[in-house]
Amino acid sequence: MKKYAGNKVITISDIAKELSVSKSTVSRALQDHHSISDATKQAVKRLAKQYNYHPNAIASSLFKKSTKTIGVIVPIISHYFFSTVISGIEDVAYKAGYKVIICQSNESYKREVDLVKTLLSAHVDGLIVSVSRETKNAGHFQLFLDKGIPLVFFDRLPVGIKSNSVSVDDYQGAYHLVEHLIKQGFKKIAHFAGPQHVIVAKNRFLGYKAALQKHHIPFDENLVFETGFERKHGAKAAELLLSRDTLPDAVFAVCDPVAIGLMFVLKQHGIKIPGDMAVAGFNDEPIATVIEPQLTTVVQPAFDMGVSAATIFLKKVTEDADADFIEKVHHTALRIRNSSLRLTPNPS
Amino acid sequence: MKKYAGNKVITISDIAKELSVSKSTVSRALQDHHSISDATKQAVKRLAKQYNYHPNAIASSLFKKSTKTIGVIVPIISHYFFSTVISGIEDVAYKAGYKVIICQSNESYKREVDLVKTLLSAHVDGLIVSVSRETKNAGHFQLFLDKGIPLVFFDRLPVGIKSNSVSVDDYQGAYHLVEHLIKQGFKKIAHFAGPQHVIVAKNRFLGYKAALQKHHIPFDENLVFETGFERKHGAKAAELLLSRDTLPDAVFAVCDPVAIGLMFVLKQHGIKIPGDMAVAGFNDEPIATVIEPQLTTVVQPAFDMGVSAATIFLKKVTEDADADFIEKVHHTALRIRNSSLRLTPNPS
DNA sequence: CTGTTAGCGCCTTCAG
DNA sequence: CTGAAGGCGCTAACAG
Numbered sequence: 001m002k003k004y005a006g007n008k009v010i011t012i013s014d015i016a017k018e019l020s021v022s023k024s025t026v027s028r029a030l031q032d033h034h035s036i037s038d039a040t041k042q043a044v045k046r047l048a049k050q051y052n053y054h055p056n057a058i059a060s061s062l063f064k065k066s067t068k069t070i071g072v073i074v075p076i077i078s079h080y081f082f083s084t085v086i087s088g089i090e091d092v093a094y095k096a097g098y099k100v101i102i103c104q105s106n107e108s109y110k111r112e113v114d115l116v117k118t119l120l121s122a123h124v125d126g127l128i129v130s131v132s133r134e135t136k137n138a139g140h141f142q143l144f145l146d147k148g149i150p151l152v153f154f155d156r157l158p159v160g161i162k163s164n165s166v167s168v169d170d171y172q173g174a175y176h177l178v179e180h181l182i183k184q185g186f187k188k189i190a191h192f193a194g195p196q197h198v199i200v201a202k203n204r205f206l207g208y209k210a211a212l213q214k215h216h217i218p219f220d221e222n223l224v225f226e227t228g229f230e231r232k233h234g235a236k237a238a239e240l241l242l243s244r245d246t247l248p249d250a251v252f253a254v255c256d257p258v259a260i261g262l263m264f265v266l267k268q269h270g271i272k273i274p275g276d277m278a279v280a281g282f283n284d285e286p287i288a289t290v291i292e293p294q295l296t297t298v299v300q301p302a303f304d305m306g307v308s309a310a311t312i313f314l315k316k317v318t319e320d321a322d323a324d325f326i327e328k329v330h331h332t333a334l335r336i337r338n339s340s341l342r343l344t345p346n347p348s
Numbered sequence: 349m350k351k352y353a354g355n356k357v358i359t360i361s362d363i364a365k366e367l368s369v370s371k372s373t374v375s376r377a378l379q380d381h382h383s384i385s386d387a388t389k390q391a392v393k394r395l396a397k398q399y400n401y402h403p404n405a406i407a408s409s410l411f412k413k414s415t416k417t418i419g420v421i422v423p424i425i426s427h428y429f430f431s432t433v434i435s436g437i438e439d440v441a442y443k444a445g446y447k448v449i450i451c452q453s454n455e456s457y458k459r460e461v462d463l464v465k466t467l468l469s470a471h472v473d474g475l476i477v478s479v480s481r482e483t484k485n486a487g488h489f490q491l492f493l494d495k496g497i498p499l500v501f502f503d504r505l506p507v508g509i510k511s512n513s514v515s516v517d518d519y520q521g522a523y524h525l526v527e528h529l530i531k532q533g534f535k536k537i538a539h540f541a542g543p544q545h546v547i548v549a550k551n552r553f554l555g556y557k558a559a560l561q562k563h564h565i566p567f568d569e570n571l572v573f574e575t576g577f578e579r580k581h582g583a584k585a586a587e588l589l590l591s592r593d594t595l596p597d598a599v600f601a602v603c604d605p606v607a608i609g610l611m612f613v614l615k616q617h618g619i620k621i622p623g624d625m626a627v628a629g630f631n632d633e634p635i636a637t638v639i640e641p642q643l644t645t646v647v648q649p650a651f652d653m654g655v656s657a658a659t660i661f662l663k664k665v666t667e668d669a670d671a672d673f674i675e676k677v678h679h680t681a682l683r684i685r686n687s688s689l690r691l692t693p694n695p696s
Numbered sequence: 697c698t699g700t701t702a703g704c705g706c707c708t709t710c711a712g
Numbered sequence: 713c714t715g716a717a718g719g720c721g722c723t724a725a726c727a728g
Binding site (some may be wrong): 027057061076083090094099117118120123143215291292 | 632
C-alpha cells in the first residue's frame, strides 16, 4: 500500500551490522549509557545521523510500558476555555517529553466512553478529562483507576468517582459576583443557569443563591432560567425573560456566551445595559472585552488549569498513582466592567 | 513505580490459556476472521468481555506499522482559527478510527523541528501542519516525504516544499473585501499587514494591492503597516497611524484581532467607525459580531478546512501517498457588516 | 566495556 | 477450522 520510496527505515540492527557491534551496544550508545566507550558512542551517533536514524518509539513503548503520551478528552476543542486549557496541558507535557492525544466527546456520552477505551488501548500514560454534558455516571473511567493509570478531571468533574481534579471555585466566584451586583444596588437579580446536572453550573447557581441569602434578598425561582452554555441559549432565555410583565434589574449568566446572547436581545429591544438591566457573565472570554458595554465577569485561569492538570499527572506518574488524590482548586477573580455598574443619578 | 493494583492486564495469551486454545485462534476470533467457528468466537469474546480485555494497540502497531494516529502541529492551539480547524480534523479522524496527537509550536521554529522528529518517532500515520511564524525553510518535513508518509499543510503553507495543502483563497478574499471598501466610496485605504514572510499575510496584501490597482487607486506604501496577528499588534500600529498628519478613511486589517485592536484605539481617540474611518478584518471570529459596530470581515471555513485536511490524509494513506499532491483551496466569503459601510449623507 | 538472550503483545504465514 | 513458529524494533538482565 505504501511505498517507503526505497528509502529503507533504519533500525539499530542496521547500525549494529554496519559497525560490527551488537544491537545492545548501539541501543546503549544511543542513550549515552555510562558503560560504553566514547569511541563507540561517537561512531554510533555519527552513523545514526548519517543514516537519518530515528528511534521507533512504538517498539520502545512496547517494552517500557510507557508511551509518553497523555490522553485528553474535552467536550469541544474549539471552545475558548477548553482550547486554552489544552494549550496549558500541552505546554507542560511537551517540556516533560510527553505528547498529548486530544479527543473531543462532542458532548456525547457514547463517544466519551468509546474514546476512553481507545485511549486505554493506546496505552496513554495518563488521562485528563472534562466530561461531556450527557455524562451522568463515571463507570468508564474506572478502567483507568483499576489499572493505576493517573486520571485527572478538570472543570466538569463527574459524579460518583473519586480522582484527581482541577477545578475552580465556582461557588465563590459566583458568590462574589452576585454580591458585587447587590452592592451596586441591584435588587431583582435573575440567573441564567446552565444545565444543573453539570457541576460547575450547579455550583454557580448555589453561589448565586448564597449571596442573595446573605444579603437578605429572597430567592425567587421564577428568576432562574436553565440554559445551555452558548450564545443562542442566552438569547432564547432572554426572549422568555422579556415576555414577562416585570423585568429584573440584573442578570447573572452562567458563562460569557450566554451573557452575550442576552445582551444582543436586550439591545434589540432597546433595553439599556446596565441602565435598564445589568449583565454579568463567567469566564472572561475575549468577547467580554469587546462587547459594548464591556462585560463584568469572573476570570477562570484556563491556561493555569491546564498547567495544573498536567503537573498533577506528572506527579502521579513519577510518584505512586495510588497515593491520595490531589484536588486542586483554582481561585477566580472578579473582573468588574461597565455592564454591571449602577449608573450615577446623572445619566448622560 | 506503578503498581497495577493486582489488577493484571489481560492479554490474548491469558484468554488462550483459559480456553485451551492457541493465541492465534484468540487473535483471529477477536477480529472475526472467517475461518473461526462461531462457537469459539463466542467463547473468546465472552471471556474477553468478562476479563475486561483491551487489545494493546502498541503491540499491534509494532507489527502492522500503523499507529492509527495523525500528528497535528499548529502554532497556538488556543487561537480560534486553529482550534476550530483541529475540531474539524478530530471529527473526521475519529470517525475513521484515527487518534489525533496535537502539538503546538508556539510559533517557534526550533520547537516545530523537534515536534516533527518526535512525531516521526511516534510513527504517526500522517502529519497535518500549519507552520510557525518563524519557519522559513521546510527541510524538517522532508523526512516525512522521504518515507512516503502523508503530509498535509494548511493555512500557513511553508515555502520550498511541495506537498498536499489546504488553504483559502486569501488573495481573492482580500481583493473582494478591498473592492467592497472602494465601492463604498473609500479612497484612502490603509492596510495592517501581517508578517510578510507568512504566505497568508502576503497573499492578503497582494489582494489588497490588486484591488487598488484595478480601481485605479495609486498604491501608497506609507499606508501599509507590518503587524503581527494579535490585538496588541493592531493597537500598536493604530497608535503609529494616528501620529500621522493625515488619516486614511478605511483600514483593512490582516485578521480580526488586529482589526479589533485598531478599533479600540480609534474609539479611545474619539474617531468614529465607520464615519471617520471604516475598518475591516479577516477570519470572522466570534469577536467580529460582538464588537460595535460589527466588523466586516472575510469568512474562512476553519472547520471545513480541518475536514479537508483530514480527508486528504485519509485518501493518501489508503491510496498511494506518492501520487500527485492534492491542493485544496477553499473559498472565502465576504461578510459585510456595519464597520465598513459608508454612512448616508444623513448622519444620525 | 560489550555480546547473548529473551521477551514486550500481537499478527500472519505455513502446516496440519 | 486451529496450532506452531517467527518476528515487528527495542531494551535489559545476565554473562563475559
